[in-house]
Every structure is written in C-alpha cells, then in structure tokens.
Amino acid sequence: MPKLAMIATQGTLDWAYPPFILATAAAAMGWDVxxxxxxxxxxxxxxxxxxxxxxxxxxAMPMKMPFGSEGFQNINWPIPNAITSNIPGFENFAGSxxxxxxxxxxxxxxxxxxDMAVEMDVKLIACxxxxxxxxxxxxxxxxxxxxxxxxxxxxxxxxxxxxxxx
Amino acid sequence: xxxxxxxxxxxxxxxPMPIVKTAKTIKGMEVGDLLExxxxxxxxxxxxxxxxxxxxxxxxxxQDEGGKFRFVIKKTH
Numbered sequence: 001m002p003k004l005a006m007i008a009t010q011g012t013l014d015w016a017y018p019p020f021i022l023a024t025a026a027a028a029m030g031w032d033v034x035x036x037x038x039x040x041x042x043x044x045x046x047x048x049x050x051x052x053x054x055x056x057x058x059x060a061m062p063m064k065m066p067f068g069s070e071g072f073q074n075i076n077w078p079i080p081n082a083i084t085s086n087i088p089g090f091e092n093f094a095g096s097x098x099x100x101x102x103x104x105x106x107x108x109x110x111x112x113x114x115d116m117a118v119e120m121d122v123k124l125i126a127c128x129x130x131x132x133x134x135x136x137x138x139x140x141x142x143x144x145x146x147x148x149x150x151x152x153x154x155x156x157x158x159x160x161x162x163x164x165x166x
Numbered sequence: 167x168x169x170x171x172x173x174x175x176x177x178x179x180x181x182p183m184p185i186v187k188t189a190k191t192i193k194g195m196e197v198g199d200l201l202e203x204x205x206x207x208x209x210x211x212x213x214x215x216x217x218x219x220x221x222x223x224x225x226x227x228x229q230d231e232g233g234k235f236r237f238v239i240k241k242t243h
Contacts (some may be wrong), residue, residue, distance in 0.1 A: 002220070025182040025213075028189035029220035106178045116186055 003032040008041035013051035013110065014058075015043050017165050020113035026162075027120035034160075035117075036153040040129035041166075045126055045141045049111055052091035053098050055084050063094075066101035073075045074108035097113045118144055125153060141142065170238065173191040177206045177234070184210050185217045188239065192223060195241050200226065203237040210235050 007028040008019040023033045055061045063077040084090050128147045174191045176184040184205045218225035227238035
C-alpha cells in the first residue's frame with residue numbers, strides 16, 4: 001500500500017489543517033501515514049488545542065467575518081498590519097474567527113480531523129529534541145503519540161511514496 | 167437504485183469528510199454491497215474517482231446533479 005510521510009512544522013490554525021486533511025484523506029484511501037511534528041508543529045499534539053492565526057506575514061489572508069448577512073461576510077476588511085500586529089491577542093481573536101468561519105462552511109475542526117487520524121492508525125511522532133528545548137511534557141500530549149528523533153522519521157520516510165514538509 | 171444497501175449523506179461537509187466517511191462506512195459493509203453516497207462538496211467528483219482508484223472499490227455511478235453529487239460504490243474486497 002502507498003505510504004505518506006509528512007513533517008509538520010507550523011502550529012497556527014491555517015497550517016494545522018494541511019497535515020491532518022492529507023493524513024485523513026490518505027488513510028481513507030488505505031495508505032500508511034506518519035506525521036513527524038517538530039518545532040512549532042509540536043503543539044498540534046497537545047490535548048488542549050488553542051490555535052492562533054495571524055495576518056502578519058500573510059498578506060493574502062482574507063479578513064472576513066464569520067457572521068452577519070452574506071454581503072457582510074463577503075467583505076474583505078482592509079486591516080493594516082500596523083493594527084493587527086499591535087493589538088494584544090489579535091492572533092487568538094483571528095484564530096477564533098477563522099475557526100468559526102470554517103465551521104460555518106462545513107469544514108471539520110482540527111480536533112475532529114486529529115481524532116479521526118488517530119482512529120485510522122495514523123502514526124503521530126513528536127520530535128523529542130523539540131520537547132526538551134521547548135520544555136513540553138508528555139502528559140500534555142494526546143494518547144498514542146510516539147516520541148522519536150530524526151533517524152526514526154527518516155527510516156519511516158525512506159520507502160514512502162509521498163513525502164511532504166509542511 | 168433498488169439494491170443499494172446503505173445511503174450516506176455527506177451534504178454540507180467539505181473535504182476531506184466525504185471520503186473519510188465513505189471509507190468508514192464501506193469498512194462496515196459486506197463485499198458486493200452497494201453504498202450510495204450523496205455530497206454537496208464541489209470537489210467530490212475528482213476526489214471520489216481518486217478514492218475509488220486508490221482503494222480499488224468500484225465506482226458504479228458518479229452523477230453531477232447540479233451542485234449535488236450522487237455516487238454508488240460497490241465494495242470489492
């Protein structure tokens with residue numbers, strides 16, 4: 001059966017989706033799937049997910065409201081970076097807005113996709129080195145997480161058919 | 167279709183949920199059974215074809231009914 005190996009390096013809501021969408025889609029096709037979570041991707045394995053998102057550095061991000069009339073929801077708010085980068089907690093606010101918008105459109109939450117990935121035997125590997133550097137504890141992470149390093153990932157990926165760095 | 171064993175309605179759900187739910191449902195069926203799947207995901211036509219190719223289940227029917235898609239899948243293994 002085909003094999004998909006991914007490295008997830010980002011922990012914001014927008015970047016959390018691709019690895020879990022691809023992992024569940026591949027597992028649904030019967031593929032063998034493994035994701036190595038490293039650096040800022042590591043918090044995606046925490047039991048309690050509070051994923052922020054920021055338009056700073058993402059100038060193409062549509063700034064839309066997930067409520068109100070259709071016309072109101074279609075407005076792309078021209079909020080300058082000078083504002084979004086200076087309001088404390090803006091990235092959490094933007095994260096909750098995006099989460100709501102995704103939910104309204106019928107997209108599964110990251111938590112749901114992750115639960116399905118676990119159910120479909122997707123291998124979730126946490127980078128032990130990043131755990132130590134960032135001071136994360138294994139108790140904070142979901143059940144079934146494996147802890148390993150670069151060599152273990154490479155051994156999983158060496159005979160994979162699709163290999164992505166996200 | 168008269169001999170459809172089960173119907174899965176994924177209306178309102180977006181990628182990857184239609185194929186994930188299809189995979190899950192077909193797992194619980196018998197070889198030879200027909201599953202009818204309804205989707206409103208505009209990407210579901212190419213996705214269901216790819217899913218069937220990859221899983222080797224047979225896509226017996228794939229219809230675009232204008233914003234609504236209807237598939238019939240035969241469980242082959």
